Amino acid sequence: MKRQGKGKKGKEEKISAVHQGWEINRKRVSLKEKRHFIHRGNQPFWEVFEDFLIENFEYDPTVHKLVINGDGAVWITACRDHFKDRAFFLIDRFHVARDIRSLFRKHPRYRQMQKALAPMTARNY
Numbered sequence: 001m002k003r004q005g006k007g008k009k010g011k012e013e014k015i016s017a018v019h020q021g022w023e024i025n026r027k028r029v030s031l032k033e034k035r036h037f038i039h040r041g042n043q044p045f046w047e048v049f050e051d052f053l054i055e056n057f058e059y060d061p062t063v064h065k066l067v068i069n070g071d072g073a074v075w076i077t078a079c080r081d082h083f084k085d086r087a088f089f090l091i092d093r094f095h096v097a098r099d100i101r102s103l104f105r106k107h108p109r110y111r112q113m114q115k116a117l118a119p120m121t122a123r124n125y
Contacts, residue, residue, distance in 0.1 A: 016036070017031075018037060019035070
């Protein structure tokens with residue numbers, strides 16, 4: 001998220017949403033233990049983020065693996081360098097759907113693609 005004042009250079013604020021999976025509640029899916037992390041300061045994002053996980057989620061880097069979703073921005077994909085084989089990076093559902101829409105909008109099976117990428121609901125399970 002970029003924030004800037006009048007006549008000032010923009011500053012990007014790095015924000016992540018963290019959760020420990022999801023649970024089905026009738027027809028809805030809700031995230032378990034959802035928290036937000038806002039990066040402030042000059043320390044490398046993924047180092048500070050990992051400290052946040054240790055302090056707030058009983059995260060143990062020697063035991064737990066992470067799944068990191070994002071838009072593919074360089075600062076997000078840098079998680080691969082920091083976590084190595086302790087994390088998996090995936091392009092998030094929103095950006096995949098957006099790219100499919102722009103590439104296949106006129107394809108005869110576009111509606112089927114849209115349905116396959118519809119938001120998760122309890123009936124998808």
